[in-house]
Amino acid sequence: MGTVSLDLTPKGSVEIETLVNGPIQTNSYAVISDNECMIIDPAWEGERLVEHIRAEHPGVRVLGAVCTHGHADHVGGVAGVRTTVGEGCRYELCAKDAAVPHANIEEQRAMWGIETPNPGEPTRLLAEGDAIEVGDICLQVIETPGHTPGGIVLFAATEQGNIAFVGDTLFPGSHGRTDLAGGDEAAILRSLSKLARLLPPDTVCLTGHGDSTTMARELMQNPFMQV
Template sequence: HVGGVAGVRTTVGEGCQYELCAKDVTVPHANIEEQRAMWGIETPDPGEPTRLLAEGDAIEVGDICLQVIETPGHTPGGIVLFAATEQGNIAFVGDTLFPGGHGRTDLSGGDGAAILRSLSKLARLLPPDTVCLTGHGDSTTMARELIQNPFMQM
């Protein structure tokens, strides 16, 4: 996902916020180098984050407040952004949670045991009706994952 940050920042301009968990501050550069070495992908450097995030921080987007939940595993500073809205609960789960599974842990900084702890944390914190928007593929709900995802039951 680091590949799109520089382009978004260029397109949006000066006011574009680039917020990143403080525990992942070295990850974008490392991923760029890894992608170049492994697959020959040239990715523009996203530059410095405008804000470093941690557990419990809030991101205001219009009248929506996104709560930061640290979910290490895919990367050391993986996060989920959760919002309780009038239209329902929603979580941007990125590469932490996929329908029936979880994100990769085999790349630099990944940790299989940590991602299982993060899934357990989400099971405790997120209401069952939460719509979970993943980094790849279909969305899901916390209720569905609690029933069908074997990694949520570990």
């Protein structure tokens, strides 16, 4: 677990738009840098997400999607993104979550009657230490299992400050649920202590649902990070 080291040198500028969508109010993020955009966790109606980004940010090229984990409410928009972007569209997911979307889509259909379009096969399987270039910023992959076996956090040191897309691993004062298939309470606690060690205190943590937070705040008030 402890091998990754982050590059903390500020590089590039970024604009982030939060797009709350889907049946469980997921935070999808349009990450825009130097006229390129990667969508993190397109939850739902990927066609509309891409059309919105193109309308609001003319001249920006949508590269595709990267997902913090494979749950249906984080990959549900991937199919639409791929259709709308077309040839060369990227879909990146941690290798350890490669089987999760199919299983979780079936699970959510059975549990809640939610129909989710299949995202298809990822174009790139991610692992600890990988980097995703978007314009002139670099998203660094940190593996944070617990909510799912292949959950990841995406960290970037930018000219505006440090940011991390934490998916459903970390929430203000709390952490993601571990009672779903593939969840592991002990693993998520190890992942949180790993984040506490790796992420600078001023890192803004952008969560999969609800409000964002900062590492400093979580180190102070999140009981699960006192481990």
